Amino acid sequence: MRILLIGAGGVGDALAKIAARRDFFDHLVVADYDLTRAQRTVAAIADRHGDTVAARFTAARIDASDADAVAALAREHRATHVMNAVEPAFVPTVFAGALAAGADYLDMAMSLSTPHPTDPHTQTGVMLGEQQFAAHDEWVTAGRLALVGMGVEPGLSDVFARYACDELFDTVDELGTRDGANLVVRDENGDEMFAPSFSIWTTIEECLNPPVVWERDRGWFTTPPFSEPETFVFPEGIGPVECVNVEHEEVLLMPRWLDARRVTFKYGLGAEFIGVLQTLHTLGLDATEPIRVRSADGPVSVSPRDVVAAALPDPATIGPVMTGKTCAGMWVTGTKDGAAREVYLYHVSDNEWTMREYGTQCVVWQTALGPVIALELLATGAWSGVGVLGPEAFEASPFLELMARPESEGGYGQPWGMREGPG
């Protein structure tokens, strides 16, 4: 297996570092628009693991908005797998570039949605991932696999959903991804500061788009942003967090392979963060269309959302000043043996541990874990397929077993939890 990793931001960097401890691949090219970022990732691997391990890694420059450039770089390095770790705006070009180069493809976020033109808070427009699912036949014909939405959420959440459907329930009522954290970032004076732990670009996209919900009788439909607030109690000391509906891939993936009455995604944003996102929207600072702005070099065109991202601390750099845990998980209700059942399947990532073990903050580290495990399952043949498939199209047990098995026994040493009954 030869992997072309596109993107050396927080998640791409963590992904390379997790892969550096594994033997299942022959070579991994870390490519970024900013070559120095890619080089920094490879240098960090050399520092920690020595030159022999680092010899399996190469840094390269790539413009992810150019499908031909992606294909050319994939061919140049004879990549068997293109691993997409850039923002979802670049999904179409990386996805097309991989297919053109005859490589398999994985991503952690899917092609973006476009709201319904007249009724955005009730009806779907172009749906998340729709562009990719439309290419399913093309990928089947080429005999290639596009494993889409294979991060933590979507990704591990979908694996949990498949596991619940296969092993824990006879009938499923709701498949509800629930994500929450108790992370705090402090400045040099010890004061709490505003520093999102994940790409603000993607967070704005997720949270300000109309949330999508799926119901068996109704299909996909949308609601206004921040709808149906609920307090969900997260495990391992995180406790109660206010969660709201957010547009997310799980809702588009799960109904294609799993049988449930309702599929939802709720994100534990908290009141302060919701307020910030609403203000950005009110001011038009969430916009991605470039606007003209004066500068010392004369007028320039920039996207306001890119400016917001550039003004905030890079999520990849806040690990050392952050404390707390993040929890990704799948809350499932339904029946087993004729009785009602409620289960929360989850994985908790502790920032102190990820910083010590990988020099990476916990949210991006947790996102990067799933795709490495998936790549390993594809390398060993435990998982295989062709076409555009979500994580729930594959058997869940091999994934969860490899993830939980101790490192000393060849696993990833990442146990997951299961809570029975209400939290």
Added chain:
Amino acid sequence: MRILLIGAGGVGDALAKIAARRDFFDHLVVADYDLTRAQRTVAAIADRHGDTVAARFTAARIDASDADAVAALAREHRATHVMNAVEPAFVPTVFAGALAAGADYLDMAMSLSTPHPTDPHTQTGVMLGEQQFAAHDEWVTAGRLALVGMGVEPGLSDVFARYACDELFDTVDELGTRDGANLVVRDENGDEMFAPSFSIWTTIEECLNPPVVWERDRGWFTTPPFSEPETFVFPEGIGPVECVNVEHEEVLLMPRWLDARRVTFKYGLGAEFIGVLQTLHTLGLDATEPIRVRSADGPVSVSPRDVVAAALPDPATIGPVMTGKTCAGMWVTGTKDGAAREVYLYHVSDNEWTMREYGTQCVVWQTALGPVIALELLATGAWSGVGVLGPEAFEASPFLELMARPESEGGYGQPWGMREGPG
């Protein structure tokens, strides 16, 4: 009198349009960094008043950040007065350029402050206007006048303060500028939208800098932003508005010429606007230092605050979709003939009227009124002086009389109000 007006934004445009109805000057050059903005102002004057009036106006391009360019343009047009209508960041260069060209100078906002390095919420650092007052002797030696802070606030507020001290009080306790409005901007669907009626750049500067207060026993000192909230009842149907301390020129100007125990400035921001400003600050989007941002043309350097300003509707353009009134005024407490007295002197500007009469929204129109009246008083010799002087250094009665006198009798037709006692 030959006027070089620097800046054809909302206020500069309104200033030229008000001047177009007056005969006291020979020529007015409208200069802007963006020549098309200056040309638009002159074209609007030609449309409304015909070519004879428009012949007294010329459009020009200027880089206000270059003092030599300001001086060269002033000399080229033999300007006797340089009228500064650009953002306060450019005060030092326009101020220096005017002096170099041997012209008198007026502005509506003063050189910017720098917070105290270690104790910003108690002690002043470099104060608003300090750079300009430091040049007083130079201007006196040159025999030239710099009339600073001559808009509406500062400007008309200072004229009111001088009037109160001269005519209405024996002893003054507090000179408190109080500004409030009931303006609403609606989008095409009739929904209220966020669209500040004044330069967001300047508003951020004013509101996020530590507010400054003056007391006879203590001198100038600062407080945390948004301190000492009070509900002030504004006249003419505007009603109660929550006001907070804001850094403003009046507090720096009045104690130099007027005798009071305390000088304050409170702005009726309202809770929503305070929330927006606090969020911008939390996210670092109020910063003026350029940051690197990606763009279609490669990385560029832009100031986040410039991006916020560019993302919002131009305050000069919202007049047609705005309704309501804005009130600028001076609340004075003290004694007269041995009895306690409380007075609010004010001027209200109604957007419907300014739009109909001038095609300009009311807040920028009200700001532009004072400097035109001041220029006329300087042209007629009713006001004269040398050095760096505030509006309260001049007799108030000629100003207030000319402002209130009907247009049919050669005045500006802008009556002002006086409310006795608490509102």
